Amino acid sequence: MTETTRRTPDSREVIRRTEQPLQAANIHDALLNLRTVQALSGLGKTSIYERIKTGELKSVKLGSRCTRFRAGDVQAWLQAQGK
Template structure:
């Protein structure tokens, strides 16, 4: 008998969550806000431009206030 594995469903995070300073944004939301791809965001992390928050071994988020400040600095 084959066992059935329920697929993991990823819910989309609303973009208006970025307006809450202390909200923790996932990578897809940061991609949508910045227009950058995953690799470009990882390059910004490596260079120190963006600082992620590690919540676990496989869970990384970004503070909305930090992302907003970084995006505003890009426009200057």
């Protein structure tokens, strides 16, 4: 996993993020984060959330600020886009 570091605007806190490898999408039951779904689909955050609202794409809510996507659902949705 790749780790990125950035400072908050007030520079008192350092935020570390671990990026999810795209190979995680090959595991059917893996829970993908939004950045991985963006990389796989080529869509932005707003477009992905619009597709969730219309029911095209399913998400899993793990907490008040944590949404993930099952890799199998994302793969099926991507395949349906080509038809």
